[in-house]
Amino acid sequence: MKNTSAKPLGLGAKRTPSGSLQAWLPRLVLAPSVAISLFFVYGFMLWTFVLSLTSSRMLPSYNFVGFGQYARLMANERWWVASTNLMIFGVLFVLICLVIGAFLAILLDQKIRQEGALRTIYLYPMALSFIVTGVVWKWLLNPQLGIQAMVQSWGFESFRFDWIVDPDMAIYTLVIAAVWQASGFVMALFLAGLRGIDDSIVKAAQLDGASLPRIYWRVVMPCLRPVVFSAVMILAHIAIKSFDLVVALTGGGPGYATDLPATFMYAHAFTRAQIGLGSASAMLMLGGVLAILIPYLYSELRSRKHG
Amino acid sequence: MLTFKKTTLALALAGATLATAAHANDVEVLHWWTSGGEARAANVLKELMEAEGYGWQDFAVAGGGGETAMTVLKSRAMSGNPPSAAQIKGPEIQEWGELGLLGDLNEVADAEGWDELLPEVVADIMRYDDQYVAVPVNVHRVNWLWANPAVLEAAGVEMPTTLDEFFAAGEAIREAGYVPLAHGGQAWQDATVFESVVLGGQGSEFYQQALVELDPEALGGEQMVAALEDFKRTRGLMDEGMSGRDWNIATAMVIEGTAGMQLMGDWAKGEFTAAGLTAGEDYLCAAAPGAADAFTFNIDSLAMFRVTSENEREAQQVLARLVLEPTFQEAFNLAKGSIPARPDLDMSEFDSCAQQSLADFQRTAEEGGLVPSMAHGMAVRADVQGAIFDVVTNYFNDANMPAEEAAQRMVRAAQAAAF
Numbered sequence: 001m002k003n004t005s006a007k008p009l010g011l012g013a014k015r016t017p018s019g020s021l022q023a024w025l026p027r028l029v030l031a032p033s034v035a036i037s038l039f040f041v042y043g044f045m046l047w048t049f050v051l052s053l054t055s056s057r058m059l060p061s062y063n064f065v066g067f068g069q070y071a072r073l074m075a076n077e078r079w080w081v082a083s084t085n086l087m088i089f090g091v092l093f094v095l096i097c098l099v100i101g102a103f104l105a106i107l108l109d110q111k112i113r114q115e116g117a118l119r120t121i122y123l124y125p126m127a128l129s130f131i132v133t134g135v136v137w138k139w140l141l142n143p144q145l146g147i148q149a150m151v152q153s154w155g156f157e158s159f160r161f162d163w164i165v166d167p168d169m170a171i172y173t174l175v176i177a178a179v180w181q182a183s184g185f186v187m188a189l190f191l192a193g194l195r196g197i198d199d200s201i202v203k204a205a206q207l208d209g210a211s212l213p214r215i216y217w218r219v220v221m222p223c224l225r226p227v228v229f230s231a232v233m234i235l236a237h238i239a240i241k242s243f244d245l246v247v248a249l250t251g252g253g254p255g256y257a258t259d260l261p262a263t264f265m266y267a268h269a270f271t272r273a274q275i276g277l278g279s280a281s282a283m284l285m286l287g288g289v290l291a292i293l294i295p296y297l298y299s300e301l302r303s304r305k306h307g
Numbered sequence: 308m309l310t311f312k313k314t315t316l317a318l319a320l321a322g323a324t325l326a327t328a329a330h331a332n333d334v335e336v337l338h339w340w341t342s343g344g345e346a347r348a349a350n351v352l353k354e355l356m357e358a359e360g361y362g363w364q365d366f367a368v369a370g371g372g373g374e375t376a377m378t379v380l381k382s383r384a385m386s387g388n389p390p391s392a393a394q395i396k397g398p399e400i401q402e403w404g405e406l407g408l409l410g411d412l413n414e415v416a417d418a419e420g421w422d423e424l425l426p427e428v429v430a431d432i433m434r435y436d437d438q439y440v441a442v443p444v445n446v447h448r449v450n451w452l453w454a455n456p457a458v459l460e461a462a463g464v465e466m467p468t469t470l471d472e473f474f475a476a477g478e479a480i481r482e483a484g485y486v487p488l489a490h491g492g493q494a495w496q497d498a499t500v501f502e503s504v505v506l507g508g509q510g511s512e513f514y515q516q517a518l519v520e521l522d523p524e525a526l527g528g529e530q531m532v533a534a535l536e537d538f539k540r541t542r543g544l545m546d547e548g549m550s551g552r553d554w555n556i557a558t559a560m561v562i563e564g565t566a567g568m569q570l571m572g573d574w575a576k577g578e579f580t581a582a583g584l585t586a587g588e589d590y591l592c593a594a595a596p597g598a599a600d601a602f603t604f605n606i607d608s609l610a611m612f613r614v615t616s617e618n619e620r621e622a623q624q625v626l627a628r629l630v631l632e633p634t635f636q637e638a639f640n641l642a643k644g645s646i647p648a649r650p651d652l653d654m655s656e657f658d659s660c661a662q663q664s665l666a667d668f669q670r671t672a673e674e675g676g677l678v679p680s681m682a683h684g685m686a687v688r689a690d691v692q693g694a695i696f697d698v699v700t701n702y703f704n705d706a707n708m709p710a711e712e713a714a715q716r717m718v719r720a721a722q723a724a725a726f
Contacts, residue, residue, distance in 0.1 A: 057690065058402050059381055077716075078697050144548035165492075165550040167704045251551045253492055255704035256697060271374050272693035273402065 045286065052279035060275060069280035079281065082259040085171050086288075089260065090239035092175045093182070097235055098228065100179065101186025106216055108187070109194045119191070122184040130181065134248025137177040138164070167257035170250055174242075174258055177249055182238065186231050193227035194220065229296070236292050240285060261285050333362035334622045335390040336609065337383075339376040340643075341369040344577060348642035355629045361622045366390050384408055384612075391623050395441065395610040397432060397685040403610060404435030410613035411438040415624045419631065424649050426672035432685070433608060441610035442627040443648035445640050448664045449572040449603040449680040450503045450595035453558070453579070458485050458567040459591070466593050470507050470537055473596035477544040480567040488544035489566035491552035494700040498682035500541055500570045501699045505534040507597025511676040514601070518681040521691065521721040527714045535702065535710035541570075542703060561590070570595055572605060572683070576644040576660060585658075592660040594667065601676040602667050605683035606648065694720035 052070070055063045073079050104122055108115055125133065140146040141164040151159040163169035197220060205215045243262040250258040252267075261281055269278025334356065340349040346367070353363040368376035373394065383389050384406075395403060403409050416422070416439040421430065425443065433441045452473075454466055459476070462483035467473040477487035490496060506514045509530045517525035525531065546566075549557070558578040560566035569575065579590045586592060594601075609630060611623045629635055636647035641656060646665045650672070654662050671677040679685035684692055698720050702713035 058399075059385060059406060138551065142548050142550075144546065162547060165547050170550075251493060253494075253700070253704070254550050255700040256494070257704065267693070270378055271689070273399075273689040274693075 048279045048282050048286075051275055052283050054276050056275040056279070058273040058275070065276075069276045070284075072277055073280050073284070076277075078256050078259060079261075079264060081256060082261045082264040085258060086240065086260050088171055089174055089178070089242070090236060092172070093178050093239050094232055094235045096175065096179045097183045097186045098231060100183040101231065102190050102221075102224075104183070104187040105190035105194055108191055119188070122187050124184065125181045126185040126188075128181065130178075130242075130244040131248045133177050133181045134245045137173065137180070138249050141173050141176075164250065165254055167254045170254060170258045174245060174249060178238075178242070178245055181245075182235060186235070189227055189231050190224065193224045197223050229299075233292065233296050237289060240288050240292075261288075332360070332618055332622055333364050334392055334619070334626050335364040335366050336626070337366040337368065337376060337380055337390045337393040338609075339368055339373040339394060341367050344642045344644070348639040351638040351642070352626075352629065352635055355632075355635055356622075356626060359625055359629070361625060364390075389612040391614055391619055392609045392611050392626060394444075394607060396606060396608050397679065397683075398688045399684065400432065400441050400608070400610050401435055402688065404440055408612055409435060409440040410611050410620065410623065411440055412442065412611055412624065412627045413438055415439075415627050419628060421631070424631070424651070426650065426668075426677060428672065428677050428679070429604070429606060429648065432606065432679070441608040442630045444607045444609060444630055445636075445643055445645035446648050446664075446668060447572050447574060447605040447607075447645045447683075448668070449499060449605050449683060450506055450570075450598045450601065451573050451575070451660075452503075452568055452570055452593050452595045453561055453575055454568045454591040454593075455561050455564050455566070456589070456591050458483070458561075458564055461485070462567065466591055467596045468593070468599065470504070470597045473507075474540060474544070477568075481544070485564070486544075486546045486560060486566040487568065488541060489557040489560040489569040490541075490545045490549045491554050491557045492550040492704070493553075494696045495682055496554055496557075496571075497700045497703045498696050499572065499680075501534075501538050501703070502603060502680060502682050503570050503595035503598060504538045504541060505531075506601050506603060506678070507595050508537045509534050511598075511601040511671075511678050514603075514678050518695075519679060519686045521687065523718045523721065526721055527718040531714045531717065532710045535713050538699075538703065539710065572680075573646075573660065573664060574644055576658075580644065586660045587658075592663070599667075600671065600674065601678060602671040603678055603680040604668070605680045605685055607645075691721060 050062075051060055053064050053066060054061055055065045055068070108118060108122075112118070141161070143149065143160075143162040143165060148159060148161040151161070164173045201219060201223070202215060205219045210218070241262060242260050243266065246252055246258055246260055246263050252259045252263050262285065265278050265281045265285065268274045268281065336352075338349060340346060349365075349367070353365065356363045368379050376394065380389070380393050380395075384403075389408060400409070421433075421439060425433070429443055429446075430439075433439055433443060452467070458480060459466065462476070462480040462485070464476040464479045465472075467476045480487040490500065502514070502518060505518065509517075513525060513530050513534075516522045517531060554571055554575070555578050557566070557569055558571065558575045559582075561569050562579060562582045562584065573592075576586070576592070579586070584590050593599075609626070611627065614620050614623065631649060633647075633649075633652055636649060636652060637656065640647050640661075644661075646654075646657070646661050646668060650665065650669045652665075654665050657665070668677070681687060681692065681695065686692075687695070695717065698713060698716045702708050702710075702716075
């Protein structure tokens with residue numbers, strides 16, 4: 001492309017130097033940002049890894065203790081609470097978002113009136129920051145201000161909905177708030193996917209006499225596999241990085257019942273003067289992200305080659 | 308156009324040079340006194356410094372507990388450019404000292420006779436390696452019980468002085484239809500109540516052994532189990548909406564009369580004062596039940612960083628001297644709600660709670676009931692404190708954990724954090 005575009009301009013005499021400049025220009029332009037991201041992203045990842053091998057407390061130190069911090073982390077009850085919470089939160093959040101998102105998208109896809117307005121309403125929560133979502137749900141779930149108090153004031157005195165103050169149930173309040181926030185976005189992804197499906201396939205299925213649910217289940221949904229895949233990717237990494245929602249909704253409480261790895265990492269590295277331990281937990285989080293990302297990249301790159 | 312640019316450049320350069328010239332006599336102070344009363348209080352120090360002919364570069368970083376400020380300070384220190392003074396407190400002073408970053412204040416300490424002026428427990432915290440490296444700004448008392456007299460009257464109870472009276476009063480207040488104890492379910496608030504109950508039920512000697520010296524026998528022993536059981540009983544006096552509530556919202560419950568009492572440090576007084584209430588009439592203060600002869604302190608202090616230039620060093624010494632002088636101590640603590648760090652001041656300007664606080668401070672300093680607050684980072688290092696917080700808050704919120712198990716976890720927490 002580069003060489004052919006140079007030819008019609010009639011720069012025949014200067015072709016060789018200009019051609020090499022044109023070949024180098026994109027690399028030159030990109031070089032600073034590549035260097036910066038190599039340094040600030042991958043360099044700092046490496047630095048975090050190095051720190052996780054040291055006994056750093058308040059400031060980084062280079063007193064290496066091998067994998068001692070990882071051993072401490074494994075022995076830490078709070079880390080296990082945080083990891084278990086991430087499993088519960090991550091799985092429920094992704095699944096429920098997919099189900100609700102797909103369901104809403106299919107409903108919206110029925111050529112209804114006011115579709116644009118409805119779409120905006122469903123998508124709106126995504127425009128809010130997790131902090132706002134957290135605070136709003138914190139009030140709604142507060143047994144003395146929110147839903148419980150409201151239903152009780154209607155006369156149902158025995159109604160109880162106090163999950164947010166119950167250490168065993170509080171993690172599910174995070175799921176509720178996060179699903180509320182993200183399922184509209186998943187709906188938008190699915191809707192775009194649905195609109196991208198070739199009408200003729202659906203028509204053919206209709207001609208064959210398939211019912212509407214059957215068409216969606218056997219014909220449309222299989223076509224949406226890439227959409228499901230991207231949605232899972234995005235939701236899973238939102239789940240792993242979740243920090244602001246926890247801070248605003250429960251503050252990690254009651255106790256540390258709703259701690260997630262990200263809040264664990266922040267607490268230990270920045271407020272408890274245990275940079276070594278915090279780095280170790282950050283590395284394990286990175287491991288979690290990579291475990292999702294690598295299969296994704298692999299499948300993406302492979303399918304491109306075949307395509 | 309070009310000349311205009313040149314002039315601007317020249318002016319900017321001149322400005323920069325002037326700034327550097329002025330810099331030598333400046334102190335740069337990192338602090339998180341950013342709320343209304345606090346900022347006014349910090350301004351007093353600024354004016355005093357300027358009156359002595361020194362510049363004051365304010366380096367205020369907002370954020371209540373100073374977490375953000377500490378993060379900023381760490382990054383400044385790592386890049387080799389720490390401010391000349393910073394608000395650092397408790398055992399953290401020792402950690403900074405170990406890093407070799409603090410400069411000494413012995414000159415001014417000797418000249419002003421700090422050894423005689425400050426109680427031994429307080430002076431110890433200000434020293435690293437027997438050198439004064441920090442100067443105390445104020446003293447907060449943590450083991451306070453605040454109460455709404457109208458609620459107490461409605462329930463027909465007096466201000467409780469022992470833990471038994473406290474629980475009995477709580478029941479009476481509940482029956483009268485109020486929340487007995489206002490509380491916010493955050494780890495540090497749980498720990499604040501916990502340490503007051505430990506102190507009230509088991510005394511300051513045990514407190515010292517367990518929560519300051521981290522003696523495993525005390526931490527895992529019967530007394531700790533008893534204290535933990537008392538602590539769990541306080542939960543029965545709280546309302547179920549407490550989870551994640553901020554401390555000042557809890558104080559507001561006492562102010563509005565929906566709740567009877569609150570166990571909280573004397574910064575709560577700022578809320579009462581802001582609501583226009585008078586100590587002793589509209590609200591009551593007393594030592595936390597059972598802990599009248601003990602005093603858990605939380606001291607703000609300014610630590611001085613090692614500086615190279617002689618001018619800057621001189622400015623630091625002046626700053627340290629001014630901080631402990633009566634003018635600043637009085638003005639600052641009146642605005643902040645705490646009491647002066649030097650016990651020899653005239654307290655007639657202060658309210659009755661502060662007067663009682665200072666009297667107790669002096670008395671306990673002599674009798675030995677003066678102990679550092681674990682919940683507010685005065686007793687143990689941040690990592691141990693964090694591990695204890697985890698145990699305390701987990702036990703408090705877990706309906707099924709026996710006190711014995713929590714005590715065992717407490718022992719492990721004290722050990723696990725050490726690396």
